[in-house]
Every structure is written in structure tokens, then in C-alpha cells.
Amino acid sequence: MFIDFILVLVLLTNLKLLGSSRLGACIRVAAIQGVLLGILPWWAHGHPAAFRVLGVTVGTVILKGVVFPWLLFRALREAEVSREVEPFVGYVPSLLFGLGGLATAFWLSTRLPLTSVVHSSLLVPAALFGIFAGLFLIISRKRAVNQVLGFLVLENGVFTFGAGVIGETSLLVEVGVLLDVFVAVFVMGIMIFHINREFDHIDTDRLSSLKD
Amino acid sequence: MISALILIPFVAGLVAFIPQPAGRRRLLLFGVGAVHAVLTACCWVQMPDAILGGWLALDALGLLFLSLTSALFLAAAIYSQGYLAEAGGQSYEDAEEGFLVDNAPEAVFIGCLFFFLGAMTLVTVSQHFGVLWVAIEATTLASAPLIYFHRHHRSLEATWKYLLICSVGIALALLGNFFISVAAIGPGQEQGRLTLTELVARGSRLQTPWLKAGFLLLLVGYGTKMGLAPMHTWLPDAHSESPSVISALLSGALLNCAFLGILRATQICQAAGLGTFSQDLLIVLGMVSLGVAAVFILGQTDFKRLLAYSSVEHMGLLAIGAGLGGAASFGAMFHAVNHSLAKAALFFVAGHLLLLYRTKSIADVKGVLRAAPVSGVLWLAGFFAITGMPPFGTFLSEFTILKAAFEQGRYAIAAACLLFLALIFIGMATAFLGMTQGPPGAGAPTPRRVAWTMLLPPAALAAFVLLLGLFVPGSLSQLLHDAAQAVGGL
């Protein structure tokens, strides 16, 4: 079914994020992921797309596909950092981890029975894998920008599932969620700006003076 | 009523951003705090009706935490009058390195305070899990600028960690919400709504695996916000770097809100007959928190971090209390009250010390009892209150929790609790006694009076804790009992 096709694409984007070495590329991939998530609800349901689904889709595509990438690129320009990702963990190991995470995600998904609303057996693995990928990006990369990116991916992972079962949650909550995520990323952008101003760099490994 | 409770702070927040003389803005701060407190008091008299089709309603649990939040905000509002006069303004001499840093504009500070209050109020009144999630995330976003009030690199770092870690946690909690919503839909059932009453009503018909996974994610997510080890890592940084008044609110009110989120989830588990499942998790995380707190309190060199870790300890106690269930959940509720009051008082006094001594290092603060008698007495009283010494309320609540542990024959847990509490007491005694007693010594502060607006709140809070240790008013204990029953205790 078509939804599976989209989910597979999402999985691949995540893998690409783990593997790619260029910040710009990562941001673009994240944007693509956002768009994919935006259109996911259309196929997520048997019943014809309601108005609210449309609204949510539009919102999602605009935010995740346009606004966030723009914000991130702007932050990059502000910080005029080199385009390298500068990972703690290399790209090949990252990919290997990605495979491991994928396996874990599938294993966990077997623990959760399918229900009428989860229309694809790929939904849960894709969501979990997105989360794992996001967490891994945050953990394994040095740059503050990378961490915002990781947070976005994590958010997308959650959203994958949400979009899959969107029928069950109400519009108000959807909007609230989107709003919150937006503000979160916005504030993070501001913080990056400040960090850059304070330290003239956005390597978070220098952000470790507070400790015991 | 509820709408008023929520809207007033948000409106005030917007008003605060309108350019106006500082004095008026501070007055507004106090006024809103007072009004909010009065409204909350009214809720004690008569429980307000639900609005938005039951999405927003006030039950015993909510009222308890709402009252705490409101009371602490009022105290903070009074305290801020003096604090802003002292440390507010355009620039501020950094305590550690001594260079001048500029503050965030006061408008931002006060405005965000209002939003913070509004968000927390929303948390306490929301019966719908989606709304609850939105509200809790909102508290994070509203409080981030507050932590970054004094704009130097350490507060910046703290804010960044706070923001990132909490956002990650909250994101996980969102997935938890989705899972629960799926759990609510049995095969071939009508679509579920995420209101508490609905879910509790469905109870045993919820799908166990989804519910389990959902609760787990919520626990980790909100637990991050609540400061349960090992997700507590943002807490000491944020508490130590933010202005003391903010630390007081974070520790006294915000952590409770996150705890409320977890309690809501446990309510469902109770209804679905997964009580032991949720309680095991809570106890495990609680014990870990106690242990971690003990590790970092012993030999701690920074008194605000010390207080922060003590918050981790008490959050652990709350989790253990809720996890033990039965009489212990009453103890947990009671302990939440005591801890909020005592810890807020301590942070307020920590603010005095920071102003007087210009340092957060325990070793450099000496002879407070002689240098600043009132602050010294309050500091000492707060110490005995937070370590659960009679005649302070914390003793009674900790006693209740421990009693339940023994009653249930969980000797290992009880023994571990006693051990960790003893270690923590040793650590804190070493720090506090060293600071308060003896001659002021070399690093003695230039004797200056602390404004009464900064003395009154901690004194009042400490008096409350003392009062709760001498007797528990009937209405309060009734409320605590109802709250405990709501989470499956008695």
C-alpha cells in the first residue's frame, strides 16, 4: 500500500541523515522528511481526507518543509561555521548503529499489537527508528545546529506515528503540538544565535563548564 | 473561574511587554500574583465547574498543585520586588567572575513570569492528555528566558541544556500520548478521546501493551522534566544559574507540575489494573534519584547546586511514595507540599546569600548567623526543614512514606531510603553548619540590609512548614486524602 512506500522513504531519509557529512545536506533531507510527513495523513486513512487533515497537512508542510530549514540555514549563516558535521561518532559507525536501531525498532514493534487505526505494520518501526535516529544525532554530533536538527528528526519520528493515527487526536491538540514545536525550534534558534555571540562558535563541547 | 485563572496571567503577560515604567510593571506582577492566589483560594471554598467539555477541570489533585503554584508565585512576586530592585536593572555584576553582564529587559522577565504562571496553571487544570502535554511544553519554553535573565555564558549554557534535554523528554512524552490514544481504541471500537475521565472509565478495556509503552514514554518524558535521575542532569545547572527567585519557582512549582503529569498517567494505569507495573517503575526511578542525590550532595561545593540536588532527592521521595501506593501516596502528596514550601524558602534565602557574599561557593560563605542574623536563622531553619527534622512538616511526610514501606514489608527499600537520607543529611549538615556558624571571617560581606520584601516570603514559607509539622489542618488533610485516593492510594 502507498503508506508503506512513504514510510520506507522516511526510514531512508533517516539513514541518510545518519550517514551524511554535510550540514546543509542534512537540513535539506530533514526538510524532505517534513514534507513526506505532511502528506502522510492523506494515505493514512481509509476514509476520505477531512478538512482538518488538510489543515494539519498544510501546516506541517509549511513548518517542517519550509520554516524550520530556513531557520536552520539562517542560524548557519549567522554562525558562518564550516559545513562539516564534526561528529563524535564517524559516519560508517553511525550507519551501522542505524541498522541496529532499525532492528530494535522492529523488535519492539512486534511487542505492540496492530489495531484498527494503525494501518501499516511499518508505522511503529518507522516512528521508533525516527526517534532513535534523532536521539543518536543529538548524542553523536558536536554542533548545536546538529542538535536542533536531531531534535527535529526526533520530533518527526513522533509525528510519523501521530500522523499515522491522526484520526484519533483532536485538531486543537494538533495545532497546539505544532505551535509548541515551532516555538521550541524558534527559541533554540535564538539560543544558537546567543551561543554564537558568546563563544564565537557553536561547538557544544565547549558548553560544559557546569559540572560537578 | 478556571478560564480566569488561565487567562489573567496570559493577558498580563502581553500587557507586561507594553513599554511602561518599571514600577508599574512590578506592581502588576504583585497584583496578578495576589489575584491569582485569591481566585485559587476561592476554588478551595467551591470547586469550579469544568469547561471546554471537561477538558479543563479542577479535581483534588489539580487543586493541590494549583494552590502550591499560586502560593509560590505570590511569594516570588513579593520577593521579586526587592530582587529586581537589587539585581535587576540594566546590568548586573556576575557573582563568580565579577565582570558586568547585562540583564534581559525586565519586560521579558516579568512577561515570561506571567506566561510561566499561566502555563503551570493550565497544567494543573487540564484533564486532557494532549492539553497537558502542550501545557508542560509551554512551561519549558516560558521558563527558558527566565533562566537566561542574567546574560552570561554559564546561564546561557544552563538554558541551552535545559531547553534541549527537556524538549527531548517532552517529545518522548508526546509519543506516549499517541500510544495511549491508540491503547484507548480496542479493535473495532469507536474512536477514543484522551480525557482522563474517558480513559479511566474505559479502564480494563484499554489495550495493555500500548498502555504500558505509553506510560513508559510518559514517565521518561515527564520524568525528565520532573528531575528524576538519570534524566535530572539539566536540573542542577538550571537551578544554580537562574536567578534565585526563578530557581524557587522551578523547584517548588515546575517539578510538581511534571509530577502531576506522571500522576495522571498512573491514574490510568490504576484504572487499567496495571498498578504494580507503574509502581515498580516509579520506585526504581525514585531510588536511583535518591542515590544520585546522595552522591552529589556529599562534598558539594556550590550551595545552589546543593539545593538543586536536594530537589532531585525529594522528587525521588515523591516517586517512591507514589510507587508504594496506599498510605504512602498520601505521604507523597503531603511531602510535595512540604518540599515546595521549604525548598522555595531555601532558594529565596540563597538569593540573600548570593547578594551579600557575591559567591555561590559554600567554602567562602561563613558566619551567616552573625553577618545577617535573619537570613542565617531562615537558612538554618530551612536546612532542618528540608532534611526532615521535627518539628517541621517534612518529618511527618517522610515518616508516612517510610511507614508505608515498612507496613508493606519492603524492608530493602525502606533501609535504602534511610541510608540515603542519612548520607544526604551528613552532606547537607556539613555544608549548612559550616556556612551559618562561627565568625564571619575574611570573606565577610559589607553589612547591608536585605529588603523586607525579600525577607518576608522565606520567613512566611518556613513558618508554614513548621506549622504543618505541628498540626495538619483538616481541610488540607482532606484534600491530600482525596488527591491520594485519585492516584489509587488512601
Added chain:
Amino acid sequence: MAGINWTSLLSVIAGIALAPLLPGIISRVKARFAGRRGAPVFQLYFDLWKLWRKGAVYSRTTSWLFRAGPVAGLAAAAVALLVLPFGSVPAPLAFAGDLILLAGMLGLMRFMTIVAALDTGSSFEGMGASREAFFSALAEPALLLALGALARVTDAYSLSTMYGALSFGHWWSLGPVLALTAAALVIVLLAENARIPVDDPNTHLELTMIHEVMVLDHGGPDFAAIQYGAALKLWIFSTLLASLLLPVETGMPALDFACTLAGVFGVAALVGIVESVMARLRMVLIPQLLVSASVLAAVALLLTLNPVETKAGRPAFKAAQAGELQRPDSAPAQKADGIDKPTR
């Protein structure tokens, strides 16, 4: 109220009258060993009389305690004499636990002497006081354990009852126990009365003295009181020992009395012999001697605990002893509680 046994006041009078003889006997024996004629046996009487008629010289350092010391010591010794049975002749004041009063009074006497010595502020007397306190602290357990052994053997703890019950039969059945006890008592006697090998009363080097050096500053009647008190103390210990060594119990009190008296003098002679044949121990060795005394007494006690012995040799124990509560009305109850009424 414990009854006073007026008939037995005789033994007290004997003690008061004859105590000063003992040092005389000792020195006489020593003189004989040394091949001298030696001083008359009644020497101490003459000394006391002479001292009593003398005046006194006090140090300005001293206070009322210095004057109170000798008197209080003498009074304590006299009271101790009250509870001391003479052989099988019971003491005028006899009650279960009177032996503790005896020990207490002797302790008081010692304490007063030490305090009086320290009152002079003299370094020598301080030294003596220190040693006296030290050694008597070690001698105390030996004395009580020895008395405990006797109590165990005779199944009572009133001196009069104990010695009244003691008979040659006990020596027959429990010889080793009594022998060890006696040995312990001998050592305690030597230590408490400042005798060789623990102390040398008539050396000329104060550094080596214990008791004598404490009383350097006393003179006149005070010194007489001290000398006399010391004699009484010696009498008390000798009596305890003698009554143990020959527990004669013929029907007639007079004969018993005479035998015990002979025994007491015998003990004095024994002390004289010991002093003649032994040298003074080095100070560092004295604690070992005293501790060994306690050990001897303890061993004696443990021997009596040995169930075989209790069965074979000691019919003394009644079933009531082992046992559960006695009703007030039943006759053996009087002993069941281990406390016995004064002997009349």
C-alpha cells in the same frame, strides 16, 4: 534492721586490741631470719603511745582534707571490723552483702589516704598516691572474686554465714578451689598492706615506696591514726585468710576463737617469712602479680562452676536454688532468694 550480735563483740574488741601485735610479730620473724633479736613484739603499741602524745606540724599547702584523712581512714577501718566474723564466730553486724560493705569501707580508707597525700602537693607523695590507686584498682577484682568463690562454695554471701558454713569438709571436697582462693587472698593481703614483694615499708629510698611515702607529711596523732589503721587493715585481711585456712568448728566458741586467733598470728608469721625470703618486685612486675591474683580467684570460681564437682562434692545446693519462685509461706523460701537472715 540487721541485728547486732552482742556476744560476738568480743572479736571486735580482740581486733581493736590485738591488731598492733601483727606488725610486731612480722618484724620479729624477720629479725629471727636475719639472726637478730629484733624489736619487742609490742613495739607498735609504744610507737602509737609516743606519737599520740606528740604535737603535729602541718604544711601550709594542706587543707582540711589532710587532717580528715587519717581520722576518716581509722573510722572506716573500725566499721569494716564490725562486719568481720572471727572464724566461725559471726560478726556483730551480719547481713547478706556485708562483704561489699567491708570492701567499700576499705576503699574509702584508701581513698582518704590518697587524697590526704595529694593534699600536700609533694611530688613524692603524689607518686605514692598514684601507685596506691593503681595497684588497689587491680587488687579490687581479686578480692571480690576470691570472696565470690567462697560465696559460691558456701552458698551464701554474708561473711558471717560464709565462714560459719565453711568447714574442713569443704577442704576435703573442694580443696583446689579453696587453695586457689587462699592464694589469691594472700597476694591481695600483701598488696593491700604494703608488704614485700609489693611494697617495702622500711626501705630508705622513698622512690620505691608506695604506702609509706604517702604518709611522709603526717605526724603526731595523725600518724598514729594511720599506723593504727594500717594495723587494723592487716588484722582484717589476716582474719579473712586465717578463717579460710583453718575453718575449725568445734562445739565450743571459746576454742574456735582461740584457734582462729592462733591462725591470725600464724598468717602474720607467714607474712614475716615471705618478707624474709623474697625480694621486692620491680614496680613494672607488680601489676602482673595482682592480675595473676585475679586470675587465680577467677579460676577458683570457674572450678566451682564445674557441674561434676557441684554434683559430687557439694550437696550444699538445694533444689530450691535451681528454681522457680518460692511462696512466702514455705520455709526454705527464706534461702531461696539467696539472701539469708542475720545469724544470731
Added chain:
Amino acid sequence: MSWIIAALAVWLAGGILSAAMPRGSRGGSTIGALSAVLGAVLGMPPVVLAIAGQAVEVLRWNWPAPYGEFHLELDALSAWFMAPLLVLSALSAIYGHEYLTGGAGGHERKAAGPTWFFYNVLVASMAVVLLARNAVLFLVAWEVMALASFFLVTFEDEQPQVRDAGWVYLVATHLGTAFLLAFFLIAGREAGTLDMTKWTALNQAGGGVCGALFVLAVVGFGTKAGFMPLHVWLPEAHPAAPSHVSALMSGIMIKTGIYGLVRFLSYFENVPAWWGWALIAIGLSSGVLGVLFAQAQHDLKRLLAYHSVENIGIITLGLGLGLVGLNMRQPVLALLGFGGGLLHVVNHALFKGLLFLAAGSVLHGCGTRQIELLGGLVKRMPWTGACFFIGSAAICGLPPLNGFISELMLFAAGFAGITHASATVSLSGVATLGGLALISGLAAACFAKAFGIVFLGEPRDQRAAHAHEGGWAMVAPMLVLAVACAGIGLFSPWVLAAMRPVLGQLSQLAPAEVAFQLGGVELMLAGVAFGAGAFLLALVLLNAAFRSKLRRQKTGMTVTWDCGYAQPTARMQYTGSSFAQPLLALFEPLLQTKQHRRPPDGLFPKAANLETETPDLCRSRLFHPVFMELNRLLGRLRWLQQGQVQLYVLYIALTLVALLAWKLGGN
């Protein structure tokens, strides 16, 4: 009971008032002292009645706190501990009023108000501890007692060693309380209620549980009472506190630990034998070690503090003998053991209170507690000297004073044990005789030193030379206590009669049974009283004779005849260290006294000196290393918080995965 409530009210009100007084005024201390005395007077009547065996007074008020009830009961046992509390608190208050305002020890002048607040709170909380029958109430009062005494101990917190003492005390008492929490909660669980009057239900509990309870009680209460090796706070806190507070703490507060233990034991009909043996062992070790360490001290109050450890040991020995007696169905042994122990509780309160007050006026008059600097005070402070002498004689257990009576009863218990058929019981007797004899002998040696060096001879230092006696407010309380010591010693039979109710309560015998079983003991005490009387009579007569004789002779005054040395100086006197040296040398392995000596050498020796110090072995060898090691181990874990945000997120991830695997991985 209304009287008791009135007393509590007076104490609290007076305390608060005195704290509220302005800093400068002396009104605060006056009010505080007055209220302390008044409260004691108010509390006396019911206590006396209760000791006399009148029916138990009960008061139950509703206390709105979880599991809490304001439940007080005054039975013979409580009253037996209440009586010394009331007496000593009143006397110490009178004494303290002058002592504090006199500026003892030359510490900085400070507002006395707060001190009196804590003093009154301490007295009130101790009273509640002794009366409480609700576990929560007991614990609250227990901790308030600890807090109040802590603030009193750190009264002179400008001195580092006082701060150190305060820390040690606070930590020690808190750790003890942790054990007590466990104790009360387990006991409450087994008995099914926190109402302590219903805890006889513990008899139905399993032996293992009761054993655990016993151990918890011994550790928890023993920390307060000062059993070796839990005594570490005692030699620090008692010297640090103002002397009238030391008197109260050493006289009464540490007894609350004994009270708790006795109260716990009183719930059981038949106790296992090993409890008795454990208490005997604890008692003997505490007694011997306590007196040995006391012998090694140079600080007068520290010496007295170690003697508290010794006397607590004697009391515990008595309790142990009592338990063995109960277990072996030997009423006389039980009565003698408990009787001796309980009587020693009162006696120790009297003579230790007396000694601490006397030590206080030495400190007050000379400004130092260093034994080696004092001397010859008996002529400069005659009253203090006489009182200290009586106190010393009493604590050494010498007739005709009260200390002798309680030790006599314990010795008698030892003999009663020895003359018992069963070898085990006799063994307890053997241990008692040997141990107690050694203890009292060593105590005599120690107080010969304390009294002799401090009060006799010539002053070794200017401070001692210019000593002055305190005012009547400081002398009168000491005199009262001294008279009390002598009184108990002389009228012991009546005292024993007064003990019948409490002994009946402990031995669970009918009054007639108690009276019958105590018959022999009364006889013994009568004999002793007769002996004491005879002693006093002989003393008076002989004294009269000697004085009259010497009045007729010529008596001269001169310097001490130091073997002919004509110019004796004060520095040539024997010092406390040299007095104690032989003993310390013998017990060196136990005490590990450190010697710092600079011996004279060369043809023309420069100044030489010798210092000895005996640190508390349990603190330096046991607790300190343990805490250090613990701290080191925990310190290893501190890298957890090392500042990298990535690591923090990793924690979250790992927690999530671990919990998921744990809770979902199963089935």
C-alpha cells in the same frame, strides 16, 4: 496530669518569652530560669505520687497529624526518670542564670535569650519523651530534644572545636534516630499500632523480629545513651556545652536512651537470655573503656564526659543482670539488677550533675578546664571543692554515699548470681564481680587524680591562683545535690521502698511478691545504713577526740616536707599525666596514648617538655576511616555529571531503551 500540662506550658511560654526579650536586657535569662524552675515545681506532685505507685495518669488529646496522637501517660517507670529531670533541670537553671550572665570561660557576650529558649524546650521535650505513648509524638519529641541540645552545645560556636563538636553530635544523633525510625516502624507493624501502650502485642511476634527490634533499639537508643563504640559524640559535646547544660545532658538526656531501652524491654513477658548477655557485655565494655579513657584526659569536663560512658555502662550492666534474672525466673537477681540499674540512673543524675556544675564553677572561676593548669582550688573555692569531693566519692561508689548503694545492689546481684545453681547464671555473677570491681577501682583512681590535682596542692598557674568562688546562685544548687547524694546513701532502705512500684512494673511481679522478694535486699540496705551511721558516728567522735587533743598540743605550720627539700615550688608537684601514667602504660594497647616528648639533652639542657594526648579510638580508628572510604567511593561516581549535553541525552536514551526492554521485553 493537668499539673504536667501546666509545667509543659510554663516551660514553652517561658522559653518563647525569654527569646522574645531584647538582646541587651537581662530579663530574658531571668524569665527563662524562672520558668524552668516553676515548671519543675509544677511537675513534681504528680511525679511523686506516681513513684509512690499511684494509679497511672493518662492524657489523650487528638493531634491532627498523620498517625499522631497527643497521648501521655505517667506510670512508675516514667516517673522514676521524670523525678531527676525535674530536680536537675531546676537546679541547673538556677546555676545557669549566674553562670551565663557571668560570662563563663571568657566567651563573647551574647544574648542569653535564645539559650534559655532552647534550654526550656530541651527540658520540655525530655519530659514529653519520657511521657509519650504515641510513636510519632515520641519521635518528634526525641528529635526536638536533639535539636535543642544541639543549639545549646554550639552556644559558643565562635570556637572551632565547639563547631566540630556540634557537627559530630548532630550527625551521631541523626544516625541514631534513623535506627529508631526503623525500630518504631517495625514495632508498630508487628504490634499493629503506633500506640505504645498496646505494644505488649510484640510478645506474639516471631523471635527473629524481636531480635531485630532489640538490635535496632540498642543501636538507636545506645547512640543517645553513649554505649561504646557509639559514644563518640559524648566526649565532644559535653565539654563544648555550657556547664549547666552539660549537667543536664549528662545527667538526664543520655538517660532518655536508657529509658527507651527499658520501656522497650518492659513490653516482653519472657526475654531471650542473649539479650541479657548482650547488655551485660555492652555494659562491662562501656564501663571499663569509659573509665580508662577518662583516666587519660587532661580536660576536666572531657574526663567527666567519659565517666558518663562508664556509668551508662554500669546502668546497662544492671539491666542485663535483670534480664538474665527474668529469663532464669530468678526474681531476686532480676530485682537487684533492675533496682541497681535504675537507682544508678538517679544517682548518676545527682552526682554527675553535681560534678559538672562544680567543674563549671572551676571554669567560671579560673577560665580554664585544663587539669594540669589548676591546683589548690579547695582553699580558694571551698564550697566548690567540698561539693566536688563529695561528688567524686559518690561516683567512685564509696560509702556512705549514693553511688555505693547502687553499686552495692549490683554487686549483690553478682553474688546472687554466683550462688545460683546453674553455671550460666553464675557466670553472669563472675563477670559482674570482676568487671564492676575493676571499674570502681579505676574510677577511684581517676577521681583521686581529678580531685587531687585540681583542688589540692598548690596552684600550677596564675589562673588557678586567682580563682574565685561563684555566687550563692551557683553554690546553692551544688550543695543541694551534695546533700541529696549523702541522703540517698544514708537512707537507702526508704529509697528502696520507693522503688517497689517501678520494680514491680519491670519484673512483672505482684506487689506482695516484690515486697517479699525485696525483703533480703531491704535487710542488706538496713545493714549498710547502720554501717554508714556507725561510720559517721565514729568519724565525729574520733575527729572530736583528735581536734581536742591537737588543740592541747602545739602544732606548727611549715612547707611540705619534701624529703628535706626546702624550696618546693608548684611546678614540682605531681601532675595529672604523671599520676595517670602507670595505668595508661598498662592499658596502652587499648588507649594508644600518643606521647610528644622533648627530653632534656646536652650538657646544659634547654627547656624540655612532654605532651600526651589520647584521641578517642572509636572515632579515629572506626568511624573516621569508614566515612572517608564511603566518601571516596561515592566521589568516584561524580563523573556522571561532567557537563556534556550529549552524554545527558544519552542517559535519557539508555533509560528509555532499558525500561522498554525491561517492561516490554518480557512475556
